Amino acid sequence: MPANPSQVLIMAMAVSFGISSYIEGGVIAAVIILNIVVGFFQEFNAEKTMDSLRSLSSPTAVAVRGGNTITVPTAEIVPGDIVELKTGDTVPADIRLVEAMNFETDEALLTGESLPVGKETEATFDADIGAGDRLNVAFSSSTVTKGRARGVVFATGMKTEIGTIATALRATGKKTRPVKRKPDGSAKPHRYAQAWGLTAGDFGGHFLGVNVGTPLQRKLSKLAILLFGVAVVCAIICLAANSFSSNKDVIIYAVATGLSMIPACLIVVLTITMAAGTKRMVQRHVIVRKLDSLEALGAVTDICSDKTGTLTQGKMVAKRAWIPCMGTYAVGTSNDPVDPTQGDLSHTEKPPTAIQVESENKDEKGGTTHQNLLEDNAPLKDYLNVASLANLAHVHKTEDGWKARGDPTEIAIQVFVSRFDWNRERLTKEESWSQVAEFPFDSEVKKMSVIFANKTTSSNMVFTKGAVERIIGSCSLVRLEKGAELTEMTEDFRSTIIQNMEALAAQGLRVLALASKEYKGETGGDDSSYDRAAIEGDLTFQGLIGLYDPPRVESAGAVKQCHQAGITVHMLTGDHPGTAKAIAAQVGIIPANNAAVAKDVADAMVTTASAFDKLSDDDIDRLPVLPLVVARCSPNTKVRMIEALHRRKCFAAMTGDGVNDSPSLKRADVGIAMGQAGSDVAKDASDIVLTDDNFASILNAIEEGRRMFDNIQKFVLHLLAENIAQACTLLI
Numbered sequence: 001m002p003a004n005p006s007q008v009l010i011m012a013m014a015v016s017f018g019i020s021s022y023i024e025g026g027v028i029a030a031v032i033i034l035n036i037v038v039g040f041f042q043e044f045n046a047e048k049t050m051d052s053l054r055s056l057s058s059p060t061a062v063a064v065r066g067g068n069t070i071t072v073p074t075a076e077i078v079p080g081d082i083v084e085l086k087t088g089d090t091v092p093a094d095i096r097l098v099e100a101m102n103f104e105t106d107e108a109l110l111t112g113e114s115l116p117v118g119k120e121t122e123a124t125f126d127a128d129i130g131a132g133d134r135l136n137v138a139f140s141s142s143t144v145t146k147g148r149a150r151g152v153v154f155a156t157g158m159k160t161e162i163g164t165i166a167t168a169l170r171a172t173g174k175k176t177r178p179v180k181r182k183p184d185g186s187a188k189p190h191r192y193a194q195a196w197g198l199t200a201g202d203f204g205g206h207f208l209g210v211n212v213g214t215p216l217q218r219k220l221s222k223l224a225i226l227l228f229g230v231a232v233v234c235a236i237i238c239l240a241a242n243s244f245s246s247n248k249d250v251i252i253y254a255v256a257t258g259l260s261m262i263p264a265c266l267i268v269v270l271t272i273t274m275a276a277g278t279k280r281m282v283q284r285h286v287i288v289r290k291l292d293s294l295e296a297l298g299a300v301t302d303i304c305s306d307k308t309g310t311l312t313q314g315k316m317v318a319k320r321a322w323i324p325c326m327g328t329y330a331v332g333t334s335n336d337p338v339d340p341t342q343g344d345l346s347h348t349e350k351p352p353t354a355i356q357v358e359s360e361n362k363d364e365k366g367g368t369t370h371q372n373l374l375e376d377n378a379p380l381k382d383y384l385n386v387a388s389l390a391n392l393a394h395v396h397k398t399e400d401g402w403k404a405r406g407d408p409t410e411i412a413i414q415v416f417v418s419r420f421d422w423n424r425e426r427l428t429k430e431e432s433w434s435q436v437a438e439f440p441f442d443s444e445v446k447k448m449s450v451i452f453a454n455k456t457t458s459s460n461m462v463f464t465k466g467a468v469e470r471i472i473g474s475c476s477l478v479r480l481e482k483g484a485e486l487t488e489m490t491e492d493f494r495s496t497i498i499q500n501m502e503a504l505a506a507q508g509l510r511v512l513a514l515a516s517k518e519y520k521g522e523t524g525g526d527d528s529s530y531d532r533a534a535i536e537g538d539l540t541f542q543g544l545i546g547l548y549d550p551p552r553v554e555s556a557g558a559v560k561q562c563h564q565a566g567i568t569v570h571m572l573t574g575d576h577p578g579t580a581k582a583i584a585a586q587v588g589i590i591p592a593n594n595a596a597v598a599k600d601v602a603d604a605m606v607t608t609a610s611a612f613d614k615l616s617d618d619d620i621d622r623l624p625v626l627p628l629v630v631a632r633c634s635p636n637t638k639v640r641m642i643e644a645l646h647r648r649k650c651f652a653a654m655t656g657d658g659v660n661d662s663p664s665l666k667r668a669d670v671g672i673a674m675g676q677a678g679s680d681v682a683k684d685a686s687d688i689v690l691t692d693d694n695f696a697s698i699l700n701a702i703e704e705g706r707r708m709f710d711n712i713q714k715f716v717l718h719l720l721a722e723n724i725a726q727a728c729t730l731l732i
Contacts, residue, residue, distance in 0.1 A: 010032065012028055012255075012259055012262060013025050013028040013029050013032065015255055016028060016255065020248075021252055021255070024252075024255075024256070024259075031265065031267070031268055034268055035267050035268055035271050059073075059074045059090045059092060060072065060073055060074060060092075061073075061074050061077050061083055061089075061092035061093075062083065062084045062085075062086075062089075063077060063081045063082065063083050063084075064081075064082040064083075064084065064150075065081070069084065074090075074092040074093075077092045077093050077153055077156055078153065078156060079093075079153050079154055079155065079156060080152065080153060081093075081152070081153045082150060082151070082152055082153075083095055083150070083151060083152075083153055084148070084149075084150050085103070085138065085144050085148060085149045085150070085151070086144060086147075086148045087144050087145065087146055087147065087148070088143075088144060089143070089144045090141060090142075090143055090144075091105065091138045091139060091140055091141065091142045091143070091144065092140065092153075093140050093153045093154075093155060093156045093160060094137060094138070094139055094140050094153070094154055094155035094156075094159075094160045094161060095137065095138045095151035095152065095153050095154070096136060096137055096151050096152050096154050097119055097121045097136055097137065097138055097149050097150070097151040098121055098150060098151050098152060099121060099149060099150040099151070100119050100120070100121050100147065100148075100149040100150075100443075101147050101148050101149070102146055102147035102440055102441055102442060102443060103118070103119045103138075103144070103146065103147035103148065103149040103443075104116035104117060104118050104119065104144070104145045104146040104147060105117055105119065105138055105139070105142040105143060105144055105145060106142060106143045106144075106145050107131075107132065107139060107142045108308060108309075108574075108658060108677075110131060110132075110139055110141070110142060110161060110162065110574075110658055110659060110660050111131060111132040111574035111658075111660065115316070115408065115409070115510070116145040116146065116407070116408070117132070117135065118135070118443055119135055119136065119137075119138065119149065119443075120135045120136060120443065121136060121149075122136075123135050123136045124136065130609065130610070130632055130634055131161050131634065132574050132632060133632070138151060139160070139161050139162070140155075140156075140160040140161065140162050140163075141162050141659065145407065146407065146441075162659050164635075165635050165659050165660060165662055165663060165681075168635060168636075168639070168662075168663040177195045177196075177198040177199045177202065178195065179191050179192055179194075179195045180194070180195070208221060208225060210222055210225070214292060214295060214296035214299055214651075214669070215299040215651065216295055216296075216298075216299065216709055216712065217292065220266075220270075220716075223716070227261050227262055227263070227723075228262070230261045230727075231258035231259065231260075231261040231262055232258060234254075234257045234258045234260070234261060234727055234730075234731060235254040235255060235257060235258035236254075237257075237731060238250070238253055238254035238257045238258075238730075238731070239251075239254045253730075256730065257727060257730040257731060260723055260726045260727045260730055261723050261724075261727050262723075263716070263719040263720070263723055265719070266715075266716065266719060269712075269715055270712060271291065273708055273711060273712060273715075274291045274292065274294060274295060274708065275291065277294050277295075277704050277705075277707075277708050278291065278294055280704060281294065281700065281701060281704055284697065284700040284701075284704075285690060285691045285692040285694065285697045285700070286688060286689070286690060286691070286697055286700060286701045286704075287675065287688065287689040287690075287691060288687075288688055288701075289686065289687055289688065289689060290687045290688075293670050293687035293688050294688070294701060294704060294705050294708065295705050295708050295709060295712070296651075296669060296670050296687070296705065297653060297670050297688070297698075297701045297702045297704075297705035298702060298704075298705025298706035298707075298708060298709040299651050299705070299709070300567060300651050300652070300653045300669070300670060300702060300705075301566070301567060301568065301650045301651045301652070302567065302568045302569075302570060302645050302650045302651070302652045302653070303562065303567055303568070303569050303570065303652075303653045303654075303655070303698065304570045304572050304638065304641060304642065304645075304652060304653070304654045304655070304664070304668070305569060305570065305571055305572070305655045305695060306571075306572065306573060306655055306656050306657060306658075306661065307549075307571055307573035307575055307580060307583055308549060308573065308574075308575065308657075309657060309674060309677045309693050310655055310657070310674065310693060310694075310695050311551055311552065311555045311559075311571065311583065311587055311695050312549040312550060312551050312552060312555070312583060313337055313549060313550055313551075313552055314549060314677060314693070315337040315338070315408065315411075315412075315549065316337070316408045316409055316411065316412035316510075316547050316548070316549055317331065317334070317337045317412050317415070317547065317548065317549070317550045318331060318412045318413055318415065318416035318545055318546070318547050319331055319507075319509055319546050319547065319548055319550070320352065320504060320507075320509065320545070320546040321383070321387075321416065321543060321544070321545045321546070322351060322352055322500055322504070322543050322544045322545075322546075323379050323380060323383050323542065323543040324351075324478060324479065324480055324493075324497075324541070324543065325379050325479045325480055325481050325482045325484070326347075326349070326377070326379050326380060326482060327347060327348050327349035327350055327351065328347070328348050328350060328351060328352055328355060329345065329346070329347050329373070329380075330345075330346045330347075330348075331343045331344075331345060331346075331416065331419065332344035332345075332346065333550065333553050334550070334553075335553055336401070336402065337412070337415065337550070338395060338402045338403065338404040338411065338415055339401065339402040339415075340395065340402070340415050340416075340418035340419040341402075341419075343419070344368075345368050345369070345370060345373060345419060345420075346368060347368055347373060351496075351500050351503075352500045352503040352504050352544075352546075353499050353500050353503045355503075370419055370420040370421060373420070374420060377482075379479060379482060379542075380420075381422075382516065382542055383514060383542045383543050384417050384420055384422040385422075385427075385461070385463060385516065386463040386464070386465060386514040386515065386516050386542050387413050387414075387416065387417045387422075387465070387514055387545065388414065388417040388422050388423065388424045388427055389424060389427060389433060389435075389450055389452050389463045390448060390449065390450050390463035390464060390465045390514070391410045391413055391414050391417075391424060391465075392406055392407070392410055393405065393406030393407060393410035393411040393413070393414040393424075394406060394414070394424070394425065395411065395414045395415055395418050395423060396425065409510070409512075409547060412547045413465075413512075413545060413547070416545070431454075431456075432454060432455035432456045433452050433453070433454055433455075434452065434453050434455065435450060435451070435452055435453075436450075436451040436452060436453050436460060436523045437450065437451040437523070437530055438450050438451075439530075439532050439535070439536070441466070445466070445470060445532075445536070446466050446467035446470045447464055447465070447466030447467070447470055447471065447474075447536060448464070448465060448466060449462060449463065449464040449532070449535060449536050450462075450463050451463075451519055451523065451530075451535070453523070459518055460518070460519040460520070460523060461516055461517070461518055461519060462516060462517050462518075462519045462535055462536070462539070463514075463516050464514070464515045464516065464536055464539060465512055465513065465514050465515075466512065466513065467512070467513070468497065468498070468501045468511055468512065468513040468544065469498075470513075471512075471513035471514070471515050471539070471541070472489070472494050472497050472498075472513060472541060474515065474536050474537055474538075474539050475489050475515050475538075475539045475540065475541040476488065476489050476537075476538045476539070476540075477489060477517075477538075477539075477540040477541070478493060478540065478541040479540070480493075486540060489541060497513075497541070497544070500544060501513075501544060504544065504546040505546075505578060506578065506582070507546070507548075507582050508548050508578060508579040508580075508581070508582025508583055508586075509546030509547060509548045509582075510546065510547045510548060510579075511544055511545070511546050511547075512544070512545050512547070513541070513543070513544055513545075514542040514543055514544070514545065515539035515540060515541050515542055516539065516540055516542055517538060517539050517540050519535065521534075521535075548579065548582075548583075549579075549583075551583055551586050551587050552694060552695065552696070554694065554695075554696040555587045555695050555696065556586065556587045556588050557696070558695050558696035558698070558699050559587050559588045559589055559695075560588055561699055562699065563588070565702065567702070568628070569589050569628070570589075570626065570627065570628050570629070570630070570641065571583070571584050571589050571628065571629045571630070572630050572633045572637070572638050572641060572664075573629075573630070573631060573633060574631075574632060574633055574660070575631060575632075576631060576632065577606070577608055577631040577632070579631075580606075580629050580630075580631040581606050581629055581631075584606070584628065584629045589628050589629065590605050590606065590628050590629060598624070600624050601624050601625055604623045604624055604625050604626075604627060605625065605627060605628045605629065606627065606628065606629040606631075607627045607629070607630055607631075608630070608631050608632050609630055609631065609632045609633045609634050609637040610632065612627065612630055612637055612640070612641075613634070613636065613637055613640070617643075617644070617647070620640070620644045621644070621647060621648075626641070626644055626645065626648070627641075633660075634660070635660045635661070635662075635663050635664065636663075638654070638656075638660075638661065638663070638664035639663050639664050639667050641664070642654060642664050642667045642668050643667070651669050652668050652669050652670075653668060653669065653670040653671075653672055653698070654667075654668035654670070654671055654672065655672040655673075655674070655690075655695070655698070656671075656672075656673060656674070656678075656682050656686075657673065657674035657677045657678040657679065657682055657693070658678075658679055658682060659679050659681045659682065661673075661682050662679075662681045662682050662684075662685040663685075665682060665685040665686050666685045670687050670688065671685055671686040671687045671688070672686060672687070672688045672689070672690060672698060672701075673685070673686035673688070673689050673690070674689070674690055674693040675689045675690055675691040675692070675693065676691070676692070676693045677693055678693075688701060
């Protein structure tokens with residue numbers, strides 16, 4: 001709420017009590033108290049709702065001290081400690097890894113990346129490399145998703161990556177204007193006087209409320225100053241008409257005439273209007289933590305949104321599969337990434353390199369059943385065997401719907417095969433497949449393999465999946481046409497595979513390759529008795545699979561509505577540039593075709609954090625447009641984007657869920673946190689919380705904010721007309 005109307009009422013109350021007009025002073029005091037009570041209970045209820053979203057934990061860590069492995073509270077970890085990490089652990093500090101075995105951590109809290117990050121102990125990086133690319137460090141508060149590791153603690157508390165973010169949250173903006181200096185650092189006396197004058201002006205404007213708060217608050221503050229001036233003039237006119245008599249009745253009449261210009265009930269109406277609006281928003285998945293933030297959303301001109309979990313679903317989905325002799329299979333949009341019954345299957349004989357994204361729906365025959373696709377299709381069945389069995393994830397149906405457990409990438413692949421009723425569980429129980437050996441994913445070979453025995457055919461098969469470059473290097477055979485014999489893998493065809501991989505990657509997909517062969521060696525014994533290099537050699541290439549974190553179904557429509565409402569949407573994400581650009585094009589943040597856009601504007605639309613951070617503030621201000629997509633974002637990058645918007649006189653909202661988003665949430669005019677995936681720090685720094693983590697819910701809040709703005713304007717006009725008539729009656 002604007003401070004100035006309250007200040008005017010307090011002054012009026014003081015004058016009323018000063019002249020012993022206790023009834024009038026009591027009424028004004030009651031109005032002030034009512035405003036305070038309504039505001040207090042609204043924000044108190046919001047905080048109670050926030051408490052239900054918070055999950056409390058007291059983590060511990062396994063440290064090696066004095067040659068013994070002991071469990072200690074995270075708060076007792078110190079630099080120099082050797083810490084052991086395993087799957088499921090929360091990393092207690094920033095740790096330089098010295099030993100790792102298939103070790104991956106989920107750093108979405110810090111970087112916004114939707115996929116776990118594989119760590120490498122031998123890698124070294126420049127000092128200015130971003131946190132998301134430091135693969136030799138496990139960061140505090142990240143979660144171990146796979147493998148085990150050991151490392152040395154080098155930073156704890158405020159010295160960690162999260163600690164630097166906490167420091168940024170504590171920082172407050174400078175309250176003094178800087179002195180303009182010459183290149184040599186000197187400044188003339190008038191520059192000091194100018195800086196002091198501007199600082200004094202800022203202080204006065206802040207005190208009066210004309211240069212802080214939302215646009216509506218600033219307008220109301222200016223209106224309150226104007227009305228206060230008019231009230232003083234009216235009081236002086238009354239006193240002058242009575243020759244400035246000190247008679248008590250004259251003074252009371254003068255004060256009453258002046259107060260008739262002050263809309264005393266305005267502040268109560270504003271508070272009740274906003275409180276009613278926040279209650280309505282709870283039903284639309286929006287919790288308002290600060291009473292005036294809902295109205296502030298109505299004035300927003302720019303929204304800076306995270307990608308993972310806000311514009312996208314936050315879960316991996318298999319989007320495309322390419323089999324050389326059959327073509328490309330695709331999956332339609334789905335609201336539930338782990339439900340294999342959602343999303344249509346489609347097929348085209350074209351490879352990914354020949355499919356135009358804009359015309360994919362024309363190229364692919366949608367609505368095809370999996371039975372039709374599997375009919376007389378041995379290459380597809382061979383492909384599905386690899387995808388299903390070289391996979392440790394489980395997808396199953398329960399009374400509450402479809403559930404999945406395992407690595408996000410493997411879950412996505414298992415859901416894909418389940419669309420064809422080729423689930424691992426069914427194959428191992430009904431199709432006589434049984435596992436003989438397993439070779440887990442290794443960060444050096446970048447592959448994982450299994451050996452399965454088929455009791456029906458009395459044969460053993462090797463199924464392998466992994467990085468495309470490593471798989472095709474291990475393949476010697478491929479089937480180029482349906483029904484044809486296997487042919488030798490040539491370098492030309494390896495280049496063709498790479499081209500198709502790049503075509504899928506250009507659509508924002510993470511691409512893996514699948515391969516298999518019949519195993520004729522001896523079985524039995526433990527996994528270490530097998531020669532892994534021999535087992536993973538001379539494979540038959542089966543195809544590629546592309547996965548991604550898909551946009552929410554409603555995201556594209558929400559972005560379009562933002563544009564129609566005059567709101568620009570910016571995507572600030574920790575993901576890679578290719579993925580960010582592809583998702584931004586799909587949801588409509590950037591145009592799918594840049595031909596209609598000027599070259600300098602098109603070049604400025606998409607950038608990386610490293611390129612953006614190298615620009616000075618003056619360079620950023622000279623850009624034709626601020627970037628619509630910034631990839632590999634750091635916390636400081638997001639803050640600089642908010643500041644750049646402010647310099648362009650924009651009113652910015654910022655969405656975020658991770659700790660890394662907190663400084664920008666605090667710096668934005670309206671901070672919007674995610675209720676489900678958001679961290680406690682992000683929620684505490686925000687003004688509004690989305691309980692469904694959905695970008696489209698922001699539109700609900702903006703709609704309510706603009707409706708409130710219109711209602712408040714109408715009420716102010718009505719109130720002013722009434723007050724002017726009342727003042728004129730008293731004066732005349």
